[in-house]
Amino acid sequence: MKVLPHQSHFRQLINLLLDNTCVATLIIMAALQKVYVVGVGLTKFVKPRGLVDYPDLGFEAGVKALLDAGINYDEVQQGIACYVYGDSTCGQRVFYRFGMTQIPIYNVNNNCSTGSSGIYLARQLISHNAADCILVVGFEKMFPGSLKTNFPDRTPPNDRTVAMMRATRGFSDTTPRAPQTFGNAGREYMEKYGATADDFAEIARINHAHSAKNPYSQFRDVYSLEQIKNSPMVHAPLTKLQCCPTSDGGAAAVIVSEKWLEAHPHLKSQAILIAGQHMATDSPALYSRSAIDLVGMEMTRTAARVAMSEAGITAADVKVCELHDCFSANEMITIDGLGLSAPGKAHELVRAGGITFGGQVVVNPSGGLISKGHPLGATGLAQCAELCWHLRGWATNRHVEGARYALQHNLGLGGAAVVTVYKRADGKLNGLVEDVAGVSKSKYNPAVEAREPTQEDVATVISRTKSSEWMVTEKKIQAQL
Numbered sequence: 001m002k003v004l005p006h007q008s009h010f011r012q013l014i015n016l017l018l019d020n021t022c023v024a025t026l027i028i029m030a031a032l033q034k035v036y037v038v039g040v041g042l043t044k045f046v047k048p049r050g051l052v053d054y055p056d057l058g059f060e061a062g063v064k065a066l067l068d069a070g071i072n073y074d075e076v077q078q079g080i081a082c083y084v085y086g087d088s089t090c091g092q093r094v095f096y097r098f099g100m101t102q103i104p105i106y107n108v109n110n111n112c113s114t115g116s117s118g119i120y121l122a123r124q125l126i127s128h129n130a131a132d133c134i135l136v137v138g139f140e141k142m143f144p145g146s147l148k149t150n151f152p153d154r155t156p157p158n159d160r161t162v163a164m165m166r167a168t169r170g171f172s173d174t175t176p177r178a179p180q181t182f183g184n185a186g187r188e189y190m191e192k193y194g195a196t197a198d199d200f201a202e203i204a205r206i207n208h209a210h211s212a213k214n215p216y217s218q219f220r221d222v223y224s225l226e227q228i229k230n231s232p233m234v235h236a237p238l239t240k241l242q243c244c245p246t247s248d249g250g251a252a253a254v255i256v257s258e259k260w261l262e263a264h265p266h267l268k269s270q271a272i273l274i275a276g277q278h279m280a281t282d283s284p285a286l287y288s289r290s291a292i293d294l295v296g297m298e299m300t301r302t303a304a305r306v307a308m309s310e311a312g313i314t315a316a317d318v319k320v321c322e323l324h325d326c327f328s329a330n331e332m333i334t335i336d337g338l339g340l341s342a343p344g345k346a347h348e349l350v351r352a353g354g355i356t357f358g359g360q361v362v363v364n365p366s367g368g369l370i371s372k373g374h375p376l377g378a379t380g381l382a383q384c385a386e387l388c389w390h391l392r393g394w395a396t397n398r399h400v401e402g403a404r405y406a407l408q409h410n411l412g413l414g415g416a417a418v419v420t421v422y423k424r425a426d427g428k429l430n431g432l433v434e435d436v437a438g439v440s441k442s443k444y445n446p447a448v449e450a451r452e453p454t455q456e457d458v459a460t461v462i463s464r465t466k467s468s469e470w471m472v473t474e475k476k477i478q479a480q481l
């Protein structure tokens, strides 16, 4: 068929636009809605002893997030449930207690980055005008002890990375796999850049010190460097106090569009903008034979680059950061991967006091996964809650001075890394709020006090018209005992 002149011009124009990614990006960006976090909530994280169950963990966290946003479940247009261990549709089991409003509910599983994958999905939906108000709830009821395979009769998703580990640094059947994998990355950082075992212990010391101020943290004890170094060796350089524990816990966030926020102007003072965000999966670098690459360094780098460029910032603009310290070794390489330090210099930043109060950036003011615990599906949402409180100026007992941007990094092997940049809706610095209880919709300061919701709290947030007695009259409303 003969191409008419005007058609070919049109094609040329389209090709020009497609070739010019900058223009194409601008055109897409113009149509996207801004996305905000207006409510957050979490349960205390506790050692898994089979005493709490996921419907209570998810429900308590969700009730708190709805209370924090001051809204009723009838306003929620879609639900996203985040968990790794459990049968299909656990999300509905949790959400039906808020109401059976027939909204779409998704069940998300992305290993340790599950919670932030839920936030990412919510933002994708809202920014593309598919919804205006989404409740994301993460929860995890874990088995005591280290992570295990649950489906021994089929190909494990990580079989190739385990084979690579065997072929490079070896594999011990007597040590749990995760500390070996991340510990090897730590060893490589020592060999390549000159970090020492003390630098890894110092990272854990700082996280434990921060945890004393976080009422939701599983461990709140403070340790000396000697105590960290002298705790039982798991896989050098990682001692036990440098490894996160498994935990039961729940965390939730209410995520909304700019249009929705305009219709709820009283929430503007607590709304936190997701100024930039990206999820990256693995590149072929995963199999470069480097132990650092084998724990997803390239995912972290890519997600950080794209998220920060969307927000129009560099790592130097970040004053407060929650990052994925499942092991001190992963915090070390992540400081580097996010660009918080110069390449190969993360240990120098640690030594210079650069990752705690008074330093360049406060990393993991919550105490991080190392102290707080790591209920896989809840972790990314708990990081989000911590950073929202910091930007609101509500983290009064662990306030980070002069923060305009907060950075979140959540990593799952298998794999996915989600990096998020948060900013206040008014773009201002995070001034300390004197009377949080006076402005908080929950009437207390949830950043410094881990209260449990009451029956009245539940009554205010559950659906007014679409509740079933079969779900609502359940015995417990609190996850804690």
Ligand SMILES: *[C@@H]1O[C@H](CO)[C@@H](O)[C@H](O)[C@H]1NC(C)=O
Pocket (backbone or CB within 6 Å): 111, 112, 147, 156, 157, 158, 177, 178, 326, 412, 413, 414
């Ligand atoms: C999930 O993450 C854990 C902890 O990092 C890791 O040990 C495990 O291999 C991962 N699971 C899969 C299936 O990749």
